[in-house]
Amino acid sequence: MKVKKLLKEKEFLESCGLVGKSEELKKIAEAILQVAPTNITVSITGESGTGKELVARGIHNNSPRKDYSFIAANCGAFAEGVLESELFGHERGAFTGAISRREGLFERADKGTIFLDEIAEIKPAIQVKLLRILEEKTFLRVGGVKDVKVDVRIIAATNKDLEREVEMGSFRSDLYFRLSVVKIDIPPLRERTRDIPILVYDFIQKLNQESPKKILGVTEEAMELLLKYHWPGNVRELRNFLESSLVFSADRYIEAQDVLKYIDKQVQIERHLPVITGKSVTAAEHELIYQALLGLRKEISALRKEFLEERSSEPKKESKSVEVKPQVSLEEMEKELIDKTLKMVGGNRKKAAKILGIGERTLYRKIDQYGLREP
Numbered sequence: 028m029k030v031k032k033l034l035k036e037k038e039f040l041e042s043c044g045l046v047g048k049s050e051e052l053k054k055i056a057e058a059i060l061q062v063a064p065t066n067i068t069v070s071i072t073g074e075s076g077t078g079k080e081l082v083a084r085g086i087h088n089n090s091p092r093k094d095y096s097f098i099a100a101n102c103g104a105f106a107e108g109v110l111e112s113e114l115f116g117h118e119r120g121a122f123t124g125a126i127s128r129r130e131g132l133f134e135r136a137d138k139g140t141i142f143l144d145e146i147a148e149i150k151p152a153i154q155v156k157l158l159r160i161l162e163e164k165t166f167l168r169v170g171g172v173k174d175v176k177v178d179v180r181i182i183a184a185t186n187k188d189l190e191r192e193v194e195m196g197s198f199r200s201d202l203y204f205r206l207s208v209v210k211i212d213i214p215p216l217r218e219r220t221r222d223i224p225i226l227v228y229d230f231i232q233k234l235n236q237e238s239p240k241k242i243l244g245v246t247e248e249a250m251e252l253l254l255k256y257h258w259p260g261n262v263r264e265l266r267n268f269l270e271s272s273l274v275f276s277a278d279r280y281i282e283a284q285d286v287l288k289y290i291d292k293q294v295q296i297e298r299h300l301p302v303i304t305g306k307s308v309t310a311a312e313h314e315l316i317y318q319a320l321l322g323l324r325k326e327i328s329a330l331r332k333e334f335l336e337e338r339s340s341e342p343k344k345e346s347k348s349v350e351v352k353p354q355v356s357l358e359e360m361e362k363e364l365i366d367k368t369l370k371m372v373g374g375n376r377k378k379a380a381k382i383l384g385i386g387e388r389t390l391y392r393k394i395d396q397y398g399l400r401e402p
């Protein structure tokens with residue numbers, strides 16, 4: 028480990044496949060180095076695409092277990108019964124179709140590390156079995172009566188708030204405490220924008236190496252937009268964007284126009300599928316409304332300016348713009364925006380929804396929520 032510690036953080040991060048130079052990522056590098064030599068159970072949290080699996084592999088590859096298996100199991104990908112036999116294996120005749128005994132992932136990971144992704148999805152029966160492995164290092168295969176002993180280090184990951192799952196009673200608190208002896212939280216990409224340029228150039232370099240077509244670079248305006256976008260799919264989404272750019276912007280620079288086109292498309296998709304962004308429907312809606320609000324504010328002030336210039340002699344009318352006031356809550360701004368927009372279009376909800384960039388049903392709900400119905 029001493030030699031590893033002497034390596035510069037950047038090189039260490041690179042050895043884990045983690046590109047970036049933000050303080051947040053450096054702290055993660057430190058955490059990996061600290062826990063790697065131990066057998067401590069680690070839980071990694073972070074939105075989808077932030078690099079949870081890379082961190083888990085980094086821990087394994089720098090641990091004394093590195094010459095044994097690293098096995099990743101996605102707990103969200105299987106039905107309960109299937110997951111149980113995937114993880115713990117089954118005995119012959121344990122269920123219809125179990126024609127022979129089969130080893131589970133825990134046995135295959137013996138002496139190595141098992142990475143349990145989407146841990147929040149596991150059901151109570153499996154939670155009990157996991158707890159027993161953590162406490163006694165033993166478990167029963169499905170249909171088995173004899174304990175099987177394993178020496179496996181567990182690293183768990185989730186993009187859900189496990190503490191909330193515990194509060195709601197869907198996740199055992201004793202298991203939660205066992206799993207999160209050490210917690211590593213990977214912040215979303217939008218909160219560590221320092222990583223974006225280096226990630227962009229690193230991905231471009233790799234993509235160019237593999238393709239006869241090349242991306243020449245990214246214009247300054249385009250980079251500014253990449254820094255501002257909220258990247259709900261994090262690093263994975265950034266890489267996907269660049270991969271698609273290889274098709275559309277081959278043999279030229281990626282320009283602001285290309286990024287804008289991409290963002291527009293994503294916002295459309297998110298509008299229909301807010302859950303896939305990793306945010307709640309309300310949070311996603313708030314963000315969209317907030318964006319619409321900023322855009323509308325610009326349009327209205329331009330219109331107002333024209334209007335005032337044309338009819339500067341007339342007495343002042345009530346302003347239709349909505350101030351973005353830091354001391355006012357997003358709800359209040361949203362309410363004001365919806366109210367003013369409705370007045371502006373004479374109560375026509377279809378028009379108002381269009382201007383606001385939200386669905387009519389959402390608008391109806393907001394009108395109810397804020398008590399904006401006309402008497």
Ligand SMILES: Nc1ncnc2c1ncn2[C@@H]1O[C@H](COP(=O)(O)OP(=O)(O)OP(=O)(O)O)[C@@H](O)[C@H]1O
Binds near residue numbers: 078081082
């Ligand atoms: N800092 C980084 N540098 C380089 N590549 C990264 C970085 N972070 C993530 N990636 C890449 O982004 C993709 C997603 O990473 P990973 O699978 O580790 O994310 P995750 O957090 O496990 O996501 P999910 O919750 O969706 O499973 C991978 O292709 C990974 O190589």
Ligand SMILES: [Mg+2]
Binds near residue numbers: 079
């Ligand atoms: Mg993953």
